[in-house]
Amino acid sequence: MNAGPLSHDPLMDVPFRVLRLGGTKAIVERRPDGSVVYELDETLDPYPKRLTERLVHWATVAPERSLLARRTADGASWEHLTYRQALDGARALGEALLALGLSPARPLMILSDRSFEHALLALAALHVGIPYVPVTSAYSLLSEDFSKLRHLAAVCMPGLVFADDGALYGRALREVFGDVECLVSGTLPEGRTASRFSDWLATPVTAAVDEAFEKVGPDTIGKIMFTSGTTGAPKGVIYSQRMLCSNRQQVAQTFAFLQDAPPVLVDWLPWHHTFGGTHNFGMVVYGGGTYYMDPGKPAPEQIGPTVKALREIAPVIYLNTPQGLAALIPHLRADETLRRNFFSRLALIYYGGASLPEYIWAALDDLAVKTIGQRVLIMSGLGGTEAGPTPMSAAWDPRREAIAGLPVPGVKVKVVPVGSKLEIRYAGDCVTPGYWKDPERTAASFDEDGYFCSGDAGAFIDPQDLEKGLRFDGRLAENFKLSSGTWVNVAELRLVALNVFSPYARDVVIAGHDRDFLTALVFPDLEACRALCDDLLEPMPDVDRIVGSAGVRAHFQSGLDTLGIRPGGSSSRIMRIALESVQPTLDNGELSAKGAISQANVLARRRDVVAELYQPVPTARTLVARSASAAGIASQTR
Template identity: 90%
Template sequence: MNAGQLSHDPLMDVPFRPLRLGGTKATVERRPDGSVVYELSEALNSYPLRLTERLVRWATVTPDRPLLARRTADGARWEHLTYRQALDGARALGEALLALGLSPDRPLMILSERGFEHALLALAALHVGVPYVPVTSAYSLLSEDFSKLKYLAAVCTPGLVFADDGALYGRALREVFGEVECLVSGNLPEGRTASLFSDWLATPLTAAVDDAFANVGPDTVGKIMFTSGTTGAPKGVIYSQRMLCSNRQQVAQTFAFLQDTPPILVDWLPWHHTFGGTHNFGMALYGGGTYYLDPGKPTPEQIGPTVDALREIAPVIYLNTPQGLAALLPHLREDETLRRNFFSKLALIYYGGASLPEYIWAAFDELAVKTIGQRVLIMSGLGGTEAGPTPMSAAWDPRREVIAGLPVPGVKVKVVPVGSKMEIRYAGDCVTPGYWKDSERTAASFDEEGYFCSGDAGAFIDPLHLELGLRFDGRLAENFKLSSGTWVNVAELRLAALNAFSPYARDVVIAGHDRDFLTALVFPDLEACRALCGDTIGRALDAEKIVASAGVREHFQRELDMLATRSGGSSSRIERIALESVQPTLDNGELSAKGAISQANVLAQRCAVVAELYEAVPTPRTLVARRRAVPASAASRTP
């Protein structure tokens, strides 16, 4: 019996490590049109007018505490950027930004990944009221024609562009930003001029910096976060100072224990994405904590540096994606030193980016109880780039349920009937005022009452007790119809499949738009699947041989047969699957920047595999569900 099929696990009754959380009492308004409005009874406390007030505070109170830490070039030790150094650097760089005449019409654009220099420039821009635009490095390093980078440059008209390595980013700096002032911290680019970051750090201060800081207010644009643009041109989400400050306070009240002790984070998430760059970095800054730059990635192949970091640094809160948590699991099982350090101070595991399969949840419960005799609370919420990014969260033990929870303090959530679903909409200080220079899409994203229409669907945890909050019910645009006209709930079906195939599947992508039945592309966990190969040379098998082995195919066939017995008709049953030996990656766009799988990109790039799944005569590698009668006891275990 799979972990994902357990109706109850005794570990769920083990108390979790005590921690202080925010309120969970909400008011609920039912409306005649079928919509429901939620608001938390706990009020939002006051918050700063500008985010770098917190930098000034901690630089005064705890000047020598590290704000950031990163591995040295040789990987032998951690080097630190203290709060005092961060404030001094931000003020010097802010002086240089003002001298260059940067403004909302000529913002700062940052091309390179996380780092001390990136952080100092971002803090400098926030401190003096210059908007900054963090951009995924993929637009500069992986693109041949720079189409999306050129679009961003045309929309934002930057007055300064920063890249840590001028040689690495040289082609993009020449072809896209030829006339724009350029700043680098490493090698100079060939074929164009550039200033050195170290020189800018030595900029003499004038009264202009303090004057600019005093003029920064709640409506000042802090930064512009561009969405991925997978369904059209990227949208520039405006982050005002009000958004940045209010949501940091909202998160601090929801995770109230963060007000009791400075948060320690070990984080790999990219800063051009709002999870890492707004939520996680902002959490450390707001609470006077320390953010360790995890040099790893959330895949089995690239998680080694993460494991090394977590052997040394004990996080107070650990934020990751389901992919990242899954990749960490085997190391926690096998390495007692890692496990003891990881759980030694850990108060909360918070996941985002996708739903967490139950087998991962159960495994972390088991490891925590084994290590410290208690569970560590695991929970999530629901949000998005346009909402701060955390307008909803659980603040209680969800007992392995994937829930959106309740609004954070100061946010109103409205759920509105849209077709067969209920759309979740937001209003509050943490919601964006709109999209950068895009009035049309801004107007289309808000309803008549001013609520932002998220495109996420919600369902009531208990229809008889609405005050308990909401479950996530998939994306409105992600769901599709079969040829019969029946809607398919992709998120629910994907999670059911992951739980069924666990722990031998890393991810599942559902196909079937305008088709007669559902199929899926399954990405096996190759390391876990070696144990199913049934021979003594399993460790030597390559990916294709692992996927084609009899033991692996038998496991997935058996679980596919069980999935086919689910109730609900053709929209709830997967009829065929293909096991993919080539894993999705960040580089090919099938994984998002936060490690979540992109359903649309996988289906587009592997359209030949989808076509194969619908051949009239199944191909040899296609696994086809074999329907059969299932005893009541077994049927009760079906996801």
């Protein structure tokens, strides 16, 4: 089913800013077993054996160009790291890593997030063939028992651990890595020895660095990326140099305009996650661009630094999550200086992490047309840590539909019936060889033809014309059945609900497994909802007062009434909702590092709220669709 635009908007017919994109002709093979194999009719161009060949190239042809920029300590200006400085630093640090005897058996582990130091160490490790392991800082800073960090330490057995602040990470360094060599760029940790990053950066370079570089090949392990572990212990995805290099070339051909001029990014996405750390940072290194480290976060209360950065720096491509784009829109509307700078040379907005609600898409179209007289192309694809991370993408105007598109050059996609859904599977150079020290899970993740089983579901954009490609159809594991045995398409229904409640809902989680009807937990956008609180006299009402106000409840009641009479029967209709004042966060495991909500974790942590939604007599805070009484649901006792 299609959860695309709710109605036609004339803005969709306004031409978008011209940019060069890759091919869109597909080769489609229908197989007797019901599967369909896609391949793009475009050859993958040659790519380097190792990623830092591109660093060497840009340090040669554009040595003074900025690779990275970050805010100075006073926040008044930007500090830059040039390509020449990056290569020199990577070579010096590579010498130090080799001297320490690091190897796949004793890799480098990085505990802290984005920084010049993180980037230099990562490039150094890639340059001399030593795997590195970027780890979310939450495992060190937000955990009481360090259970996931201990698991990673036991699995990886690092020979060196880096943290950018020994005081901040001191407890983790002492309790988890007591005997491991430690490197810090700031304050030394108490209670254990550590080396200073600045001393290592001054290491004299010998011929050993160039010798190690020449030995790095496509099968050399570049890094190990651990998934979030929201459903168990984190699993380590192996990234070979082949993966890193091939997918950067695949993306360069898909976004062909990136080959015409160096990309400029303003980016907040964390580097322990593959969207920010592999795709975005890798795109910049590969294309000789500049990466501005956005110090903001994709939430209304933390987006101020992002707004300030975008007033000063005009991105060529803007990559973000739907949540981040939603938080930015009010500022773009209110601030003409921001708006004009943001759109001044913007070629593409690319989103990931979740489907983009139609109202956010419409708002961005409206802002672009009012500012520059054209739309800016907005699109996405389908990614995954195990696939490079971009095995599929649109390369055309998707007209506000959340489509996966077609394979990037050099990737084959197999669509296989699994139950009531179609699973998307991948084969190609950008696909992982497996999971770190987990042969059983590796074997179970590939089918008999060698395709990686993604767990993502797809649907044909046009079943009568398969060459048009695929749209995203949720995760196989997140869909569930009602008591009637009817399957619920969670991803589609969530997107419909977000559009209906727009622009006052940040997210929606669908409930109803083995129940007779569907309900939902709704997380209001508190800043937007303030505009609905005419019944509240105080200037700054608290969260519970906002969520419980008559204006907010009236808006969501109206939206729920619409959802309660949708065509398609019980699997398409939400009959009750609860407005949640406590927002999902990364800290409580309900959000991923890139801001995507975890349906399973929210339902598990808030099981009492779900139970309340199914009380025989609705509680005071439960909103009930006005069609529910007629359907016999208001007094439902299941």
